[in-house]
Amino acid sequence: MKKIFSRPKSLKTTPFHYCPGCGHSIIHRLIGEVIDEMNLQEKIIGVPPAGCAVLAYNYFDIDMGEASHGRAAAVATGLKRAVPDRVVFTYQGDGDMAAIGTAESIHAAARGENITTIFVNNGVYGMTGGQMAPTTILGQNTTTSPRGRKEKVEGFPINLSEMLAIAPGSSYIERTAVNTPANILKTKKAIAKAFRLQIQGYGFTLVEVLSACPTNWKMDPLKASKWIDEVMASHFPLGVLKDTPGDKKDAH
Amino acid sequence: MRGNHVVGEAAIRAGCRYYFGYPITPQNEIPEYMSEKLPEAEGGVFIQAESEIASIHMVIGASMAGGRVMTSSSGPGISLKQEGISFLCALELPAVIVNMSRGGPGLGNIAPSQSDYFQATRGGGHGDYRTIVFGPNSCQELADLTYEGFNLADKYRTPVLILGDGMLGQMMEPVELPQEIPLKKLPAKDWALTGAKGRPSRFIRSLILDPIKEEEHNWKLMRKYEKIIREEVKWETYFADDAKMMVIAFGIAARIAKGAIKRLREEGVKVGLLRPITLWPFPFKAIKDFSKKVKHFFVFEMNMGQMVEDVKLGIEGNAEVHFYGRPGGVILTPLEIARVISSQYYQKRLG
């Protein structure tokens, strides 16, 4: 019998610990598939963050080095500069990337560090129990914005990817989601493109992925998927934010 | 050569190819030197980072990849690097960190001071950890200890701190530089992250959620620290044999104290010096041994009294300890310290 579906070999056999409906498992799998398809398992190094994905090294069967909260872009800079012929990516959440690690993220992009960031935006601090994140949208309830985020009290959310797209050092930035099969396929293509551009030496690449956190959003997975389309994506519009190389081959 | 340049050159000769830092006086000659020299070395990388925090984490990244890597700063910048230092210890990554310390607390000033002794030897970061700390007192020692620092960091997979001060960094003395290590001669690192080619994948992490396993990781670190304590303590003495009073000082303060002791010896005052070269591990045993025959100790530091606590721990109540300190970056002369020592000496009726 022909096997048509199997676990990517760059993922270990460990079952994911993530909550039902969580986007991390899908994104992990997509990265694993891309690593396999691009034959990168022996030359890629990942930098997982603090946050829900901190245990990523339990799932990926590739070299991984942990960064402290927010510092993944700096750790990846050191790694990539020391072994420039390897592919280096960071895997960061919204709190990691757009709050405590804002400076590291902006400056890695500004320098044009030849690394790829997978930026998982779910609008809350998941691991610590659903507190308000820098990307929590106005009106959204979290455990530290229990009356809903108000611009006069908690301030506006931050669209970091748009900011990074301004930096001359960034080459490719796209925002995708993993809430529908079509969006999942787009995300995979975006990750593959980012890795390919890194190999070609184009500088900083980033894929922001809108990802559901049903547990902390207090929704069931179906409703959470819909909420991404109906609410979240209106604050964080999907699409290509920057594509300096402008390769039509990957357009979708 | 100027002290700060000596550090840079010795580092490169020790095989350091990666430097990440952020400007702060009085150590700016180190990044300036590295930015000039590293790009000329094969594979050499210099980055002026956006912050001290970013620079120490770039150090972590380059160290994960197996490189010999250094950062340098002064007091306030070292405070910011503490997060990364805790991680370096937990992740068991080698690195050399230089502190050309200045007057504190807060911004303080840029004059030489030794007020970062606690920060260096106790660790300002979180968690149970230790770092090897060298307290060089001359440009020659800056060269030798920086060079040895890289070897020890690799040997024990732990960060090594060089605690200098503004004066040492700016001072010029002739130096015999160590031989350049060919990079290929350095021992291979079977833990480095280089891509899982022809071997199982590796991960370097500090998050160990199971308390039993985290405890074992702590014990493992502790066993390493105990080995360092057994094997790496360094100190020297000066006119110690017939001393009735022992001066204990480290770094540049020990140089000034030596000048004072030389003066006092010419007047027949029997004082000697014990100078810890490793501030951690501290020469507790050497001090304890001296306290069996010398009953008066005089600790001199350019701070409000930090190392004196370690001296008292070493003496275990066997002798009297007198402290004299000048904080704030004040440089005192050998004459001034000689006067204070001799007044103590005669008050205790030692001569």
Next chain:
Amino acid sequence: MLIKTIFSGFGGQGVIMMGYLLATAGMVEGKNVTCLPSYGAEVRGGTANCTVVVSSEEIASPVASEPEYAVLMNNPSLIRFQNQVQSGGTIFLNSSLIEDRPIRGDLEIYEIPLNDLTKQLPENRGANVIMVGAFIKKSGLVSPETMIRVLKNTFGGKNPAVFKLNKSALMLGYEYLK
């Protein structure tokens, strides 16, 4: 032999360079040397000083309590250092800028009118090296031949004209004091 010298003046007067030249020349002659510059937050106009110890034995302290020599380029330096020089010591002062004179009677004083002397050199430059010339003549700490070698190593690489100017400055100072 252990000789301590303090060079002092405004930032920009080349005070640190004077210390560097003496320390390097001492090193070339096989002596132990230390050179301890002061450093401030400002780059120009503050006060700068530099302590150089030249010794035939190991140097304990690079900080000098009672220097044998003080080389003073401006009035604030005279006020600050004249009482630190040990009895029987020597002060070299820039008489073009320093109006006061030491009140102590136990010192030897040499006055060098640096601004007048620089007029004999192209572009009115080289005051600090003129002073170094005068200093080594009377202190005898290092030979003029060694100092010329050091000047050549320090300045000759980039621009031979700069070395030539400094060599003329050195000899001008050396011959000024009899």
